[in-house]
Amino acid sequence: MDFELPESHQALQKMVRDFCEKNVKPHAREWDRSGTFPREVVRQLGELGIMGMQIPEEFGGAGLDTLAVAVVVEEIARYDGSLALTVASHNGLGTSHLRVFGPKHLKDRFLPKLASGEYLGAWGLTEPGSGSDAAGMKTTAVRKGDRWVLNGAKMFITQGSVGDVFVVLAVTTKEKKQKGITAFCLTRGMPGFSQRAIHGKLGMRSSDTAELVMENLEVADDHRIGEVDSGFIDTMKILDKGRITIGALAVGLGRGALEESVRYSRERTAFGQPIGDFQALRWMMADMKTELDAARLLVWRSARLADAGKPYTVEASMAKLFASEAATRACNKAVQFHGGYGYTNEFPVERYLRDAKLCEIGEGTSEIQRTVIAREIYRR
Ligand SMILES: Cc1cc2nc3c(=O)[nH]c(=O)nc-3n(C[C@H](O)[C@H](O)[C@H](O)COP(=O)(O)OP(=O)(O)OC[C@H]3O[C@@H](n4cnc5c(N)ncnc54)[C@H](O)[C@@H]3O)c2cc1C
Structure with a gap:
């Protein structure tokens, strides 16, 4: 077992991080406040191959694997959950359904434009x-x-x-x-x-x-x-993959919340010392880090199974269930960490918390994931 990302995936991660630092981080709060869909940034992501990650190269896509999609969505979510949801749903739902089950003439017509980001x-x-x-x-x-x-x-x-x-x-x-x-x-x-x-x-x-x-x-x-x-059976297959991506999105939000908390804990002082020196807050961070790492491993495991052509329905449900609930817990702790400031949009942690909650609902609620997992336990 190898827990390291392949070098190609690390390079992709870095490219997305650099893009987000420059083009997403400075604007995410304002987009959230005004409810603005950042169409131009989505177009730029298309130029980088991010809107056609799993579309084959013959249709103008990047032909990447599921693990790559998870890495990219996690990285974007670290800065902006909404943009990560745009990327995850565009790549994973409608576009995938067309790519996997669509007739050739529709793929020829639409996939290149979906891959470039011209179409959503x-x-x-x-x-x-x-x-x-x-x-x-x-x-x-x-x-x-x-x-x-x-x-x-x-x-x-x-x-x-x-x-x-x-x-x-x-x-x-x-x-x-x-x-x-x-x-x-x-x-x-x-x-x-x-x-x-x-x-x-x-x-x-x-x-x-x-x-x-x-x-x-x-x-x-x-x-x-x-x-x-046969549409419903095909739909279940699309959802399986989508759940891996929502798990990755949740990990990214939780990670963003943790990183913000670490930064804040070094700057903010109380009772004459940085708040990060209080054991109560350190333990909070330890819980956040441990749960988010565990969540990422579940996400990567299901991605790896998908890429190996093995069954991954239950593993994807476990990844989504655990990652989304871990993210909500982590973001909630991050708000607590920031005290009164955490309750305002001066810091991004309140946005991360609001965004994370969607991961417990979209593409199958936590209750539905538990139903899928429990059904599998009894079936085996
Ligand atoms: C921001 C956002 C984006 C979305 N994007 C898309 C999209 O692109 N495409 C799309 O098709 N859908 C999309 N959805 C819909 C999303 O997938 C559904 O909201 C979700 O599956 C839950 O369905 P529901 O809202 O009808 O809730 P309901 O199914 O009515 O559930 C209500 C409550 O009952 C519980 N419940 C229901 N059945 C059971 C059961 N058998 N056992 C235990 N508890 C149960 C649920 O867990 C939940 O707590 C999106 C939703 C949101 C909020």
């Missing part, structure tokens, strides 16, 4: 009335000759209002329940397709979230992704 990808599974119970979706797709007619709505969709290419799931054979769901590729501006940005989120405020509405939206059968009625 979004993925619509959750609905106003169903999230954890994803198979309980109400959006329908009814066949009409060589076309399908979609009706319904999707909720909380990342890149929903800024996206260009959307993969959405719809019920095609109601009586077959989760074995009667199909994926379709939609594009911005299609007649009957509208987006409504959602504001007022607790965190991840400079990531774009929207509701998608489909009203008698007609889409050609050649925009179907995967076999008819």
Whole structure:
């Protein structure tokens, strides 16, 4: 077992760190405050290959492995959780669904632009009335000759209002329940397709979230992704990988919170000594560091399994569950560490805490991860 990152991944990590120090760190607070989606920075990340990390080189992508994606997302999250969520969801959800299960003509048409960052990808599974119970979706797709007619709505969709290419799931054979769901590729501006940005989120405020509405939206059968009625099974595979990335995002936020706390503990004094000299705070740091390292190892293990072509569903759930809850604990401690200043946006730790909470909810809540893990224990 090798716990060191390969040199190629270390170089990638450094490139992303340098980029974020210069282009993200100085702006993250303002983007969060104003809820600004940093489109230009996302475009620049596209130029660095970060928006097409797992897209094969033949389609203009970087052809990187899952471990690389985890390293990049962790590094960005250290500076800005929202931007990390943009990168994670664009690479891991809609774009991946198209890359893995889409027909060649759609890959030829969209993957190069998604890889360059010219286009943004979004993925619509959750609905106003169903999230954890994803198979309980109400959006329908009814066949009409060589076309399908979609009706319904999707909720909380990342890149929903800024996206260009959307993969959405719809019920095609109601009586077959989760074995009667199909994926379709939609594009911005299609007649009957509208987006409504959602504001007022607790965190991840400079990531774009929207509701998608489909009203008698007609889409050609050649925009179907995967076999008819097999969309839900494909979706579970996409989510498995996505959970590794959300775990990495959580580790990055926790790490950012720890680093800020260390810095602050050296500067702030109380009772005539730096606060970092108090054992109570040192123990807090020790807990943060230990839990975040453990979380990273779980994330890297699941990434390695994915890259080796081995099963990793339960390992990805464990990584996401532990990393997201460890991150929330670490960020909460970081706010405590900063005292009253931690409660203001003068320091980034309150933002990290708000952002970290999303990791316990998005791409399957902690309760759903525990259900997946427990199911596997009994199955084995
Ligand atoms: C910022 C943000 C971005 C998102 N991005 C996307 C996206 O890009 N695409 C997309 O499709 N979705 C996205 N989502 C949706 C997200 O995946 C769902 O919110 C999440 O899966 C939970 O679903 P829900 O909100 O419907 O909650 P519910 O499923 O209604 O859950 C409510 C509560 O009940 C619990 N619960 C439900 N079922 C069970 C059970 N069987 N056992 C125990 N407890 C249970 C849940 O854990 C939770 O605590 C996003 C959400 C947010 C907030």
